[in-house]
Amino acid sequence: MHGFIIRGIEIFLRRRHGDDVWAAACAVSGLDRRGTQIMRDYPPETLRQALRAAADILSIGCDELLEDIGGWVPRLDNMRHILRFSGSTFEDFVLSLDDLHDRARMVLPGLELPRITTEITGDHSYRLTVTSDSQEWYPVLAGLLRGMADEYGVLAMVDTQDDVLTVRIADDQFAEGGEFSLTQQLGGAA
Secondary structure, eight states, X not given: OBHHHHHHHHHHHHHHHOHHHHHXXXXXXXXXXXXOOTTOBOOHHHHHHHHHHHHHHXXXXXXXXXXXXHHHGGGSHHXXXXXXXXXXXXXXXXXXXXXXXXXXXXXXXXOOOOEEXXXXXXXXXXXXXXXXSOTTHHHHHHHHHHXXXXXHXXXXXXXXXXXXXXXXXXXXXXXXXXXXXXXXXXXXXX
């Protein structure tokens, strides 16, 4: 598991739940509680142990913790801006998830995000499948989609069943979305 991902989980746990939760997760998994190395690879089981330990401490299921992590990502300004470059609408964003794996590898060599396949199943309805040995990506993606729907001001129903994630946009003008302008992000250049 790429250190970038573990570092993100470390930051989430420390900011949202405190250093004690992170320290306890490290004690169980063998991670260094002082911080993870962003460019190091860690065994996948190390991350699973840390997540299970944190979920146990917080008295929630591991899937719930993973969904919280996915929903937290769009709240980080830098990540929100990167994700918003994927499309001017939430539907564009959902359709762009097919490219996420390759884009992530360009930005951070060695980062192996799962491949996501998006299928249009009807008006404003999508079916997403994740190609990965790890089922943990489904709750993370569900949380990310819910967080991005909020960011775009969209009311979207996101559901995970078996090995499929469905997204249905109920109202694409449900609320005012977060402010984002491509020209502002490029320093005012047009």
